[in-house]
Amino acid sequence: MSTIAPPANPEADPRVKAVFDDIRATRRTDFINNMWRYLAFDPTLLEQTWAEVKRVMATPSAIDPLTKEMVYITASILNGCSYCVHSHTAAATAKGMTAAQHAELLSIIALAAKTNQLATGLQVPVDAAFERG
Amino acid sequence: MSTIAPPANPEADPRVKAVFDDIRATRRTDFINNMWRYLAFDPTLLEQTWAEVKRVMATPSAIDPLTKEMVYITASILNGCSYCVHSHTAAATAKGMTAAQHAELLSIIALAAKTNQLATGLQVPVDAAFERG
Amino acid sequence: MSTIAPPANPEADPRVKAVFDDIRATRRTDFINNMWRYLAFDPTLLEQTWAEVKRVMATPSAIDPLTKEMVYITASILNGCSYCVHSHTAAATAKGMTAAQHAELLSIIALAAKTNQLATGLQVPVDAAFERG
Amino acid sequence: MSTIAPPANPEADPRVKAVFDDIRATRRTDFINNMWRYLAFDPTLLEQTWAEVKRVMATPSAIDPLTKEMVYITASILNGCSYCVHSHTAAATAKGMTAAQHAELLSIIALAAKTNQLATGLQVPVDAAFERG
Amino acid sequence: MSTIAPPANPEADPRVKAVFDDIRATRRTDFINNMWRYLAFDPTLLEQTWAEVKRVMATPSAIDPLTKEMVYITASILNGCSYCVHSHTAAATAKGMTAAQHAELLSIIALAAKTNQLATGLQVPVDAAFERG
Amino acid sequence: MSTIAPPANPEADPRVKAVFDDIRATRRTDFINNMWRYLAFDPTLLEQTWAEVKRVMATPSAIDPLTKEMVYITASILNGCSYCVHSHTAAATAKGMTAAQHAELLSIIALAAKTNQLATGLQVPVDAAFERG
Numbered sequence: 001m002s003t004i005a006p007p008a009n010p011e012a013d014p015r016v017k018a019v020f021d022d023i024r025a026t027r028r029t030d031f032i033n034n035m036w037r038y039l040a041f042d043p044t045l046l047e048q049t050w051a052e053v054k055r056v057m058a059t060p061s062a063i064d065p066l067t068k069e070m071v072y073i074t075a076s077i078l079n080g081c082s083y084c085v086h087s088h089t090a091a092a093t094a095k096g097m098t099a100a101q102h103a104e105l106l107s108i109i110a111l112a113a114k115t116n117q118l119a120t121g122l123q124v125p126v127d128a129a130f131e132r133g
Numbered sequence: 134m135s136t137i138a139p140p141a142n143p144e145a146d147p148r149v150k151a152v153f154d155d156i157r158a159t160r161r162t163d164f165i166n167n168m169w170r171y172l173a174f175d176p177t178l179l180e181q182t183w184a185e186v187k188r189v190m191a192t193p194s195a196i197d198p199l200t201k202e203m204v205y206i207t208a209s210i211l212n213g214c215s216y217c218v219h220s221h222t223a224a225a226t227a228k229g230m231t232a233a234q235h236a237e238l239l240s241i242i243a244l245a246a247k248t249n250q251l252a253t254g255l256q257v258p259v260d261a262a263f264e265r266g
Numbered sequence: 267m268s269t270i271a272p273p274a275n276p277e278a279d280p281r282v283k284a285v286f287d288d289i290r291a292t293r294r295t296d297f298i299n300n301m302w303r304y305l306a307f308d309p310t311l312l313e314q315t316w317a318e319v320k321r322v323m324a325t326p327s328a329i330d331p332l333t334k335e336m337v338y339i340t341a342s343i344l345n346g347c348s349y350c351v352h353s354h355t356a357a358a359t360a361k362g363m364t365a366a367q368h369a370e371l372l373s374i375i376a377l378a379a380k381t382n383q384l385a386t387g388l389q390v391p392v393d394a395a396f397e398r399g
Numbered sequence: 400m401s402t403i404a405p406p407a408n409p410e411a412d413p414r415v416k417a418v419f420d421d422i423r424a425t426r427r428t429d430f431i432n433n434m435w436r437y438l439a440f441d442p443t444l445l446e447q448t449w450a451e452v453k454r455v456m457a458t459p460s461a462i463d464p465l466t467k468e469m470v471y472i473t474a475s476i477l478n479g480c481s482y483c484v485h486s487h488t489a490a491a492t493a494k495g496m497t498a499a500q501h502a503e504l505l506s507i508i509a510l511a512a513k514t515n516q517l518a519t520g521l522q523v524p525v526d527a528a529f530e531r532g
Numbered sequence: 533m534s535t536i537a538p539p540a541n542p543e544a545d546p547r548v549k550a551v552f553d554d555i556r557a558t559r560r561t562d563f564i565n566n567m568w569r570y571l572a573f574d575p576t577l578l579e580q581t582w583a584e585v586k587r588v589m590a591t592p593s594a595i596d597p598l599t600k601e602m603v604y605i606t607a608s609i610l611n612g613c614s615y616c617v618h619s620h621t622a623a624a625t626a627k628g629m630t631a632a633q634h635a636e637l638l639s640i641i642a643l644a645a646k647t648n649q650l651a652t653g654l655q656v657p658v659d660a661a662f663e664r665g
Numbered sequence: 666m667s668t669i670a671p672p673a674n675p676e677a678d679p680r681v682k683a684v685f686d687d688i689r690a691t692r693r694t695d696f697i698n699n700m701w702r703y704l705a706f707d708p709t710l711l712e713q714t715w716a717e718v719k720r721v722m723a724t725p726s727a728i729d730p731l732t733k734e735m736v737y738i739t740a741s742i743l744n745g746c747s748y749c750v751h752s753h754t755a756a757a758t759a760k761g762m763t764a765a766q767h768a769e770l771l772s773i774i775a776l777a778a779k780t781n782q783l784a785t786g787l788q789v790p791v792d793a794a795f796e797r798g
Contacts, residue, residue, distance in 0.1 A: 068241055079246060079253075121339070123351060175368075219655065238653075246648070246649045253612065253617065268663070299528070311771065347516075350518050353526070387402065476785050506577060512781070520742045644744070654668055
């Protein structure tokens with residue numbers, strides 16, 4: 001399926017093991033999803049990616065965790081990343097997203113895609129009132 | 134700038150006037166932004182687009198208004214719609230988005246774009262645990 | 267505006283002049299739009315691009331000229347190419363696209379963008395009936 | 400495969416049954432493709448989506464049915480929606496698209512993608528002649 | 533899987549056979565990958581596509597062959613073409629791309645995706661120093 | 666132009682000044698381009714973004730500096746980021762990209778966009794020979 005062969009026994013590498021252990025501790029689960037198993041082909045890329053995901057997504061901040069996941073789902077759909085749509089829909093569900101919220105989220109994304117294309121098709125000029133600097 | 138010439142006096146058309154009046158009443162402002170002034174070149178398209186925007190974005194629902202705007206900004210950035218990035222950033226700010234939330238929103242979108250491309254580049258297979266039906 | 271400096275006097279190069287002459291003859295106009303004036307920075311790229319545009323867009327074929335332009339506008343909007351949205355909307359108009367057809371074209375593109383994102387968000391599996399080989 | 404579990408017996412819900420019945424009547428077939436079976440997880444989203452698809456795609460208008468499908472295929476390819484590429488290629492074929500037209504459609508989309516990226520790479524400024532308002 | 537049925541015996545058509553023979557000679561392999569087997573449904577499209585791929589990718593030029601493949605991988609990821617990500621990652625590996633270079637390439641693409649979205653989200657104006665013409 | 670008001674005197678903030686000083690030292694120039702002046706609205710986002718750009722783009726590694734910029738240009742074109750196309754074309758030129766290489770780079774991107782859309786339009790199945798794990 002993939003373009004690289006993931007390591008057969010990734011945790012034999014202590015750098016990979018350290019990241020996987022931190023994922024387990026941060027998420028309070030033994031499950032390590034494929035994204036991390038495949039990124040383990042390059043321990044540096046794995047470490048950097050997890051550090052950023054942990055900092056942005058798993059640290060209390062000005063945006064609540066469920067909203068963060070909804071934003072992530074939106075980006076993943078628009079970037080056409082099938083893997084990420086699956087993993088972040090699962091993450092949002094784990095954080096409490098209801099079926100009604102899921103349907104509504106999709107409605108907003110669908111509407112945005114629609115008006116985005118209308119504005120691009122018409123090449124509507126930006127209102128001066130919207131410009132900040 | 135645009136690909137169509139917007140009507141010079143759009144509210145001379147009663148269908149356009151009805152939509153503009155509803156926009157003013159719904160948003161409690163006299164300001165009609167360019168998106169609607171340009172869509173007025175086709176009253177049917179204007180009516181349908183506004184009806185959907187009003188239903189999805191201006192009706193109380195399972196997702197709060199600020200989160201909706203954050204999702205809309207995300208889609209607009211990913212769809213590359215300069216007009217929509219401007220208009221929905223302004224809308225989110227009007228609904229209380231702080232500078233800290235704006236910066237954080239951009240961080241999430243940037244991280245998602247990054248991991249989306251990594252997953253696509255590696256063609257990571259979807260975990261069975263993420264599949265629903 | 268651009269990332270290259272277009273030649274000040276492009277037709278001083280006989281290869282460029284030959285392409286510009288063919289554009290004028292094919293389109294029956296003296297107007298050479300900026301796309302060609304900028305591509306003239308590399309005569310080979312100019313020649314190859316024009317040859318393909320002429321073959322695909324200006325040769326009688328199984329799809330009528332206006333439909334071709336509508337398809338081109340659609341791709342240009344989705345690829346986020348502001349220049350191309352402008353030039354191909356102008357071309358479609360020159361080939362008879364009415365305002366009603368323009369509005370309808372945008373409605374189809376907007377609807378497609380919407381259902382495309384819904385299908386991607388849901389990760390709807392392809393029906394066996396749609397697979398050919 | 401998907402991010403939601405579609406209803407096992409969707410037509411047990413009278414709102415879903417009404418939509419499916421209308422799809423069958425409009426398309427004169429008993430076949431309900433997966434898009435609708437999955438959207439049935441949220442009857443409101445199903446009703447709204449079908450109503451718009453029926454209005455835009457299945458109502459006589461200023462653009463002929465085959466051209467509409469060609470535009471839809473184009474958007475679906477550019478939005479990277481595998482499901483939609485399949486379903487609308489099937490729909491276009493059902494409406495008479497020949498293999499020659501299919502190959503030519505792909506040629507136009509491929510050429511547009513090419514010149515779109517060239518114009519974006521060069522950042523060609525829009526000709527004044529193309530601006531309408 | 534696909535939207536067309538590829539010819540069962542494509543080389544029965546002499547035009548297809550000529551292209552396949554040239555692919556084998558140019559690449560010094562008997563392997564004809566699916567892209568060409570499917571494009572064979574339309575010999576003209578096959579001939580034109582191969583001619584351009586051969587000219588751009590298989591002819592000595594100002595950019596070395598491995599860099600060309602890295603650029604191709606980048607475009608394929610961003611265009612969301614799973615097939616092309618696979619085929620060009622294989623091609624780059626055949627031309628000597630190491631695992632370290634592959635990981636680094638993905639890091640650059642991921643970083644670009646990130647800063648691209650930040651610049652679009654902020655709508656940063658282009659510096660005058662970057663404009664050429 | 667932008668969606669935020671950049672700080673009028675960004676270096677009054679010592680964190681911003683430290684980043685700007687490091688940009689000047691790393692790039693051996695006094696010029697600070699707008700991307701950094703606008704990101705300065707959030708010093709944390711500025712610091713994190715610069716740290717990653719410096720690490721990936723300005724540190725000797727397995728891919729040479731000019732190739733890195735060509736990959737960055739490619740991603741920026743495909744992501745439709747006008748700012749980034751400008752800034753990275755300027756950076757590539759500063760690192761020695763010739764006009765011939767620029768034209769050839771655009772040819773590769775254009776060809777990739779073309780074949781990417783053909784493969785997506787045909788939904789060509791991935792050859793088993795290309796799958797790694």
